[in-house]
Amino acid sequence: MTEKLLEVDNIVLRFGGVTAINEVGFHIEPGELFAIIGPNGAGKTSIFNAISQVYRPQEGDIRWHGQSIMGTRPDSVARLGIARTFQNIELFAQMTVIENLLTGRHIQMKKSWLAGALYWGPGGAKQEELENRRRVEDIIDFLEIEQWRKHPVALLPYGFQKRVELGRALAMDPQLLLLDEPVAGMNLEETEDMARFILDVQRELGIAIILVEHDMGLVMDIADRVLAVDFGSPIAIGTPTEVQANPDVIGAYLGVEHSVGLDNA
Ligand SMILES: Nc1ncnc2c1ncn2[C@@H]1O[C@H](COP(=O)(O)OP(=O)(O)O)[C@@H](O)[C@H]1O
Ligand SMILES: [Mg+2]
DSSP: OOOOSEEEEEEEEEETTEEEEEEEEEEEOTTOEEEEEOSTTSSHHHHHHHHTTSSOOSEEEEEETTEEOTTOOHHHHHHHTEEEEOSSOOSOTTSBHHHHHHHHHHHTOSSGGGHHHHTTSTTSHHHHHHHHHHHHHHHHHHTTOGGGTTSBGGGSOHHHHHHHHHHHHHHTOOSEEEEESTTTTOOHHHHHHHHHHHHHHHHHHOOEEEEEESSHHHHHHHOSEEEEEETTEEEEEEOHHHHHHOHHHHHHHHTOOOOOOOOOO
C-alpha cells in the first residue's frame, strides 16, 4: 500500500452565506501532479487556503502523512513541507532575486533566534547561511534565472517574476507544491517555459504538485489526475481524458445547466 502524502477528506468551507468549498475530497500520492480545474469563483484558491490553513474548514479533515493538520498555523504547515505560490505574485518587489529566494530558506531556518550567539561557532548560523546560499544558487540554475540574480524583482519581466515565485517555494524544500494559476497572464512562450519547469520539478526533483488552473489546456498536457470543481462542489475526478469528456465539466465550462454529482470518483 502506498503512503498518501495528503488526504483532503470531505471539507466544507463557508464564508457567511457563501459555501466556497462543498464536500470536496481527494488525496495526493507522493510525486504526483494533480490538477484542480474549474471556472472563476469555483473554490480553487479556497481549497489551497484550506490546505495551508489560512482558512479553517468548518467540516471535514485534512491529513498530511496520515496526521490531521487542522488547526495548524500556516507557517507551521509550510514548515511541514507544503509550499505555495499565489494567483497574484507575492514577492518583495524591491529585493533581489537572491534575497527573495533566501526568504524561502529562512522559513526553514531553525537556529535564527540563536543567531547572535552561535554565528561563528561550529555548525552555527553562519554555516547554515552558507548552505542556504548554496541551495538558492542551485535553484537559480535550475530555473535558468542566472542573469537576474542581483536584480530587484520589480524590474523583471512578468514571466520571470512568476519563475522567481516558484523558486522561493522550492527554496522551502517542499514535498508538496501548491501552484495557483502559475501561467495566468502569460504569453504562449512564457506558458511553455513554465509548463516545462513544472514538469522538471515533478520529474527531476520528485516533488508532488497540485496545480490550480482556470484554463484546461495546460492541465490536459501535464497532469496525472484532475479534479473539476464548480460552485464549490466536486463534479469529476479522473485522468485528464476522462475529466475532459465529462458532461458536467463541459457544462460548467460552457455555462449550461448541469447536475452536480461526483460521477467519476
Ligand atoms: N476570504 C473570503 N471571504 C469571503 N468570500 C470568499 C473569500 N475567499 C473566497 N470567497 C468566495 O468563495 C468563492 C470561491 O472563491 P475562490 O476560491 O477564490 O475561487 P477560484 O479560485 O476558483 O476562482 C467565491 O464565491 C468567493 O467570492
Ligand atoms: Mg483563484
